[in-house]
Amino acid sequence: MANQKAPRIPAALSALRANGGNYSLDFLAAKPPLEARDWLAAIPGIGKKTASVVLLFSFGTPLMPVDRHVLRVSQRIGLIPRTRTRTRPRPVPGDAGPEQMYEAHVSLITHGRRTCHAQRPDCEHCPVAPRCRYFDPKAE
Numbered sequence: 001m002a003n004q005k006a007p008r009i010p011a012a013l014s015a016l017r018a019n020g021g022n023y024s025l026d027f028l029a030a031k032p033p034l035e036a037r038d039w040l041a042a043i044p045g046i047g048k049k050t051a052s053v054v055l056l057f058s059f060g061t062p063l064m065p066v067d068r069h070v071l072r073v074s075q076r077i078g079l080i081p082r083t084r085t086r087t088r089p090r091p092v093p094g095d096a097g098p099e100q101m102y103e104a105h106v107s108l109i110t111h112g113r114r115t116c117h118a119q120r121p122d123c124e125h126c127p128v129a130p131r132c133r134y135f136d137p138k139a140e
Contacts, residue, residue, distance in 0.1 A: 008045030015043045029059045037063060056105060060098025064105060069112025076116060076134035 016023050028036040033055065040051035055061035064070070075082045115122045121134065129135040 005045065008043075012043045012046060025054070025058060028055065029061075033061045033063050036061060056098075056102060060102065062098055062101045064101060067109065068118075069116075070105065070108045072118060073108045073112045073116045076121075076132055077128055078131075078133045078139070 013023055016025065020027050028039065031039065036055055036059075037048060037051045040046050040054060041048045049065050049067065052061075052063040052065035056063055056065060066074075071080075074080045111128070115126050116128075116134075123129050123132070123135045126132065126135065131139050133139050
């Protein structure tokens with residue numbers, strides 16, 4: 001993987017420098033979330049998920065990066081339909097601010113790693129189980 005990633009780092013830095021004459025990402029903070037994400041994702045080696053992570057963690061941009069843990073937990077508890085197969089980052093509608101987005105992202109990942117495992121979820125110790133559609137298909 002290092003052989004694949006290493007050449008992309010100078011390319012990403014060149015793209016940044018070509019945009020503003022330096023290596024700063026600060027200009028992205030002024031762009032609309034999807035425009036900023038798409039600008040970063042246009043750099044070879046940077047996907048939409050990675051771009052969303054950078055924007056959320058660096059600028060508090062209200063995008064929800066969706067990794068395998070976020071996808072699994074979100075589907076099981078009914079936040080997103082189980083039929084969704086792609087792990088695409090999404091803007092979150094409504095009044096979710098950067099603090100809530102960051103907290104939700106980290107909490108979903110942590111829950112997916114510690115409790116809601118892919119193969120054998122620990123439903124017995126899960127605080128979300130009473131509302132989880134994986135644990136109880138009739139849950140709401």
